[in-house]
Each structure stands twice: as C-alpha cells, then as structure tokens.
Amino acid sequence: MDPAELKYTKTHEWVSLDGDVATIGITDFAAGQLTDLSYIELPDVGRTLSVGEDCGVIETVKAASDLYAPIAGEVVEVNGALEDDFDLLTNEPLGDGWIMKLKVANATDVDALLDHAAYLAHCETEEH
C-alpha cells in the first residue's frame, strides 16, 4: 500500500477503499510502538461494526490496546495469518499485516478520516 493513498484515524488505523470493500490495518507508527507482541484478537467475520467501535485487541508484554473500526460496515474477512505470525503486523503493517476487510455501510464515512499529511501532523503532536 502506498501510505499517501490511504486514509487514517487518530487511533492509528489505516483504511484503503476498493469499491465497497475497505481493507483496514494499523499504521507504521502504531506498529513501531508494539514491541514484544503477545496476543491478537480479531473480530468475527459477519460482525457489523459502527464507527469507532472497538473490535479487537492487540496485546504486548507491556500493554493491551483496543482496535477501533474507522468506518461502519460488516466484517467480510480477517487476516488469520496474523494469529500465527505476529511479525507480519510489526514488519509489514501496511502490507501482509493488514487486519480485516469490511463491506462498507456508508461510503461517506471515509471522508471524515485524516489524509496522510494530517495523520503525520497528528503523530508529530503525539510524539511531544
């Protein structure tokens, strides 16, 4: 994925929209904070999510973080490979480390998300 083409949340998820299916993952910035992953919980396929709903857990030795749905929709696929290989998430968060695909309920949800420049600016403020 080309980072410049993606949309972002302040909670560090990315969204790539292809027709009415959105692929969702976590950003490089978030993955960089995740050392020593110990557990990943993905949502069930078929579950309907609303904007901002927590739908998964990423746990490291130090802390547990919730995964939030950036947009509303139905879970049509999750990346089962992550459960066996956490390195995918830390090494390729924008590629093979994607988390889930949603059938988008409302395409305009994407308009409320951050573009790449705005997301980078947000990370900058979190750094301080």
Added chain:
Amino acid sequence: MRNQQATKLIFDLSQPGRRGTQFPESDVPVKPLADLLPADQLADQPPPLPEVTEADVVRHFVNLSQLNMSVDTHFYPLGSCTMKYNPKRHERWAKLPGIGDLHPYLDESRIQGMLAILYEMQEMLGEIAGLPAVSLQPAAGAQGELTALLTAAAYFQDKGEDRKKVLFPASAHGTNPASAAIAGFECVQLNSTVDGLVDMEELKANIDENTAVFMITNPNTVGLFEKEIAEISRLMHEAGGLVYIDGANMNAILGITRPGDFGGDMMHYNVHKTFTGPHGGGGPGSGPIAVRDFLEPYLPGPVLTKLEGDDGEPFYSLRDPEKSIGRVRSFFGNVGILLRGYFYLRTLGPDGVREISEIAVLNANYLLAKLKDILPVPNGDRCMHEFVASAKILQKEKGISAMDVGKRLLDFGFHAPTVYFPLVVAEALMIEPTETESRATLDAFADAIRQIVDEEPEFLHQAPHSTMHSRPDDVAAARKPVLKWSAQAQ
C-alpha cells in the same frame, strides 16, 4: 558462591526413597484402602510427590528466598506500589495468642479485644478519609473498587436512577475500568492534558444524566495532585453522580488533606501499601472502603458497631447494614493485614501519620531533582510521593530503553522501578522511594543510574549480569505460560 544445585525444581531433586520423617510402625490394625473407599475414589497410582530429605527442602527454599529482591534486602522504588519498610514489631504483635489464636466463630463476648481493634481501625480509616462509613471487608484494592462500585450501583438503583457510565482519566490504574466493567457499568476513558492532569473540557463534555461515577487517583499515577479536584467533584455532584477516589497514592496526603474534604464520596485504602502490610508477590492485601453517610446502608457486612454493655462498659458487635449489598469476603476481611495497619497507626499517632507523607514527598522530590537532567520528567519539576521519568531521549540517542535501565539496576543491588506505566509517558520509569529510605540510599540509587546511562548500550541490552537468570522470555511466558509442574511434561 551460589548453591545452584539446591535451587533446581524440587521435583528434579527427588530421589526414590528419600524422606524427611520416619513414621513409627502403626500400633492399630491396618486396613487395605480398598476396604475404606469406593473403587472409583481410588487413584491408579500415588501422586508424583517429590521425595526429598529435610535438608534438601530447607536448602531448596532458603536458597530460593535468597534469589529474591525484597524490601528487607534491597531498596525497592517500585512506583505505585509503596514498598516501604514493614516494621517487625507488627509481626510479633499480630502473633500474640489473644490475637493470632482466635477463631472467627467464637462468640462476640469472647473476642471483645479483637472487635475493639477492628472498630478503632474502622474509625481511624474514616477519619483519615474524611468519609465516615467504613467497611473493612474487601481483600485488596481492586476488590475495594469493585465493592464501592457495587455499593454505588445499589444506591442509584434504590433511588430509581439508571446510570450506566463510569468515567476515568487515561492515567488511571487498569483496575479502575476493570472494576467498573465487572460491576456492570460502561467505561469511558478521558484523555489527559499535556500536563498529565484531568482535561476539564473533556470531562464536561462527557458528564450527563447517565453518568454514575468518576474514578480518579489523587495524586494521580504521574505523581501530580489533581488541582481541579474540587471543581471536578462539584461538576459530578451537580449532575447527580458520585466521585470515587482510588486510594493507591494515599501515602502522599495522609493528615494533609482528605478525600472527603476535596469532594470524594467513596474511596479504598491499600492497607498493605500505605500502612505496612508486607506485600509483593501476590498478597495478602487489604482494601477497606470509606464512603459518605448516605452510602452507608449499602455497605457490605458485617461492620463493627460500639454499643453499651449491661455493665456500662463498651460492647463491640457485628451487624449488617440495612440495605447491604451482602458479603464480599469471608468473616471480617483480611484481619492479619488490618492488624498491622492498626499497629502502625497507633504507633505513629496523628502527627506521625502526617510526617509519613511529608517525608515521602520530600524523598521523591529529592530523587527527582537528582535525576531529571539525565532522565527527564515530562510532567514538571515538582511531584508528590512519586514521579515518572522518561528514557525516551536515551532510547532515541543511544538505544537505551527504560527496560534496560531497570534490568541493569538489579546488578547494582536495587529493585527496578515500575517501567512502562503509566502509558501516557513514553519509556516511563515510575519511581517511588517512600519515606523509609535514608538520604544515603537515595544518593546511591541516583549514582547508579548516572553510571548506567553512560554504559555501553549493548552491555545494557544484556543486563542483568549478576542474577541467576538474565532476561526471561516475556513473550513466551505471556503466549505459552506453563503454570504448573506436571509429570507428563517432563
């Protein structure tokens, strides 16, 4: 030289036929087990217990105990845990026959001394809290939180109000939202300001008629006093909600201010931390709660009450509050720890209790001042009883993490501070020296850290270098924990 033979697993020390005790020949007829128990109750073979001599057992456990770092052996600045020295006289007093040998089923008339102690403890905790009604029942802090939230839920239900939201700041202990969720509330986390305090605008935006409780630790987990606490309480009360004070950091404010005075309606104590129950390694704890009078009818029972006996002398008795939520712990709570807290408070008296906090805060500020140039403290130059330093710059410039500093400190004979909590500070080292440490100890600790940050990063990544095991595999322990020994696994 360390005895590495004796600290193997005790099962690995086992040799067939070894015994610690020789039983005499039985002087009564021996019946076969099969005559005494039904066939389906009999095991196929004896359990695989280790077979060892008395000397094997003693050396095993004594050597293991010497691998431990404890407050009796080391400075232990584990932030948020208040690892102060626990006076040994408390152990002696708790064992006195009139105290240690009592059975909880004894008739009240025969345990008046014990009940008097528990009653006075109840009263002292109420006074220090500024909240008059106390339950000694909860077994530790988190159970105190849960108990207080269940008490609040019963109060709202009784008033016919259906309030579902519990608010807490991002710096809260993880037990706060966990307790709220278990008590059936919805949890709403509020972001902190850049100064590490409650964001008042965010709070106002989240308070409504559905808000039940705001849970806050004061001073908070970055070691700062929440200056707006009176206004926070006013806003919550105006909306009909309650304020819960997590008493984890009471060591900073004893005798100086009181949760009840700054607007709290409920709180818990950690008697094992603040009032010297020996703790660490899982307990035992004691987490009494103190609440406002209008919440008293819902407290778990039994609570202690002082009556007048037939002879005109006081008579202490147990009773259940009128609309009690029921029991949360067997008998009278963790009495062993309550006793140590009682002895501590009675030894120090009101002036001494205040001095605990004055010295605890002074010690923390002294260490902060000695360390801030090498480990910056993002939330200011002054703290309460603890402070949160950050190894973020060290990590960026030299690749030395908070974990590396903590691990290396073990080689210098210091227990590590709390690391990576609270999450609001990157590469956090949370340091709480407590009041029981001398200036010499604080100086030695600061010197050790100054030396560590100048060491080779690669050497630090492999620290500690002096312990039996250097770095256990945290990830494997979390992902594939082996929680008990089993013969099959060997």
